[in-house]
Amino acid sequence: MSSIGTSLLRRSVIVKETLIHKSDPRTKFIFFLWISIFAYIFYDYVLTAIFLIGILLLAMMGKILKRVLLSVAVIILPWIAFGVPILSVLFPWNSTLMFKLEIFGWQIPFYYEGFAWGLTWPLRIGVCITSALLFYLTTNPASLIALLFKFKLPFRFIYAFAAATQLIPLLVDEAGTIYQAQLSRGLRTDVGIIKRIWNFLILIIPLTLSSLTKVQIRAIALESRGFSAPVNKTCLYDIKFKNIDYAFFIGMVIFTLILIYIYIIYGFSPIVHLKQYFIAG
């Protein structure tokens, strides 16, 4: 697990007046689930790339393209850059030779099966990540909470989710303050591995103690507002489907029917005709 792209979550939602922003969070959430599932059903890098381009077009409509492209550049491209060459040569199920490359007098064969595997999986994850960003970056926190209420999730979970998303930018800012304070006390960053771990520790200890102190304050604040009171909780913000949402749903139904048809007629790899590998070591 990595923290790559963390700055994205820190900056949170981008407020714009676009169709994507105006649509109901439920629509965007269902789209996020829908496209992620289809990305996994098909094992075809061309089709998956088409899904990805489709999401990028929606991101452009929502004026969040730069942010989404950043995550693709930081996570997906390096993954492909490592995965494709290594698996093209070493993938255990390689059989179809594409070409041979001469490096320092060595003839290195590149195979299609490994190439396709190394390209398809990052693209699949790319579809999942960009659709998640499309949902998150165009949905304001109040709508997000309302969405969780509509899904009838327990209010304790909703509180935990909302509190965590609010706490993250606060704690990141606090970490920045502690970091600056430690720098002014002579913290060196151009150091060896052991010292870097020590640096991690001296930043994390004050941050943890400070956030635990706030835990008690938050607990008192919650109790003073009757958090544990045995009453029905209500949401201040309500969400409703609009015409754009119905249009979006119709689009999804049409594409679902088309994709089901493609799957039945041409299989899980309709364009590049890959074989399915049962990973058996």
Added chain:
Amino acid sequence: MVIALGEKEKEVVPTGAKILAIVMIPTIAALNYVGGVIVELTKAPIWGDTWATILGTLISGFWVGAIGGFLYNIIMALTLWGLPAWIWGTANVVIAFITWFSIKLGWTDLKKPLKLIIPCIIFGFIYPIYTTAIWVLVFGGGPMYKPLPAAVYASVLASTGNFWLANYVENMITEIPDKIISFIIALIIASRIPKKFILTKQQS
């Protein structure tokens, strides 16, 4: 305490420890996240986003650590990492379980460093079996996007031709430093936390 609700009256049980646990959960999730940010700042050789799960388990018990860690992954899955990443939340539950198990068997005492070796072995060698299964089955396996693990992956695959083994070794060389350092850091911090926040002692 009694709260009047119209004609009905309901008794409310004082929930000091309970409410503290509920508030602790998002804090654990946020601390996991910030751990990753601090790793980026300090360039420490770890992932840094599971130490708070261990800390949460140490100070507030299994459920707070597990739910806090799981919540962190749910948030990341719904925001930055994409839907399949929710599965890493189960890895956080496994981490919380290993920590809880270690507490129960007395393997979390900094004053007895020899006993810390056992959980370190579990985190370093057994836990990667689980993450390897997730990495291969949900993310397709293959080299990670960091040069050293990718090089290790390539060399193991070239020498053995075993896809699972290459993924396991790749996972292991990233998990050994990350989990062991995270575990030790969490133990150090837990030893410095004021007693009023330690809910595990109240439970036992």
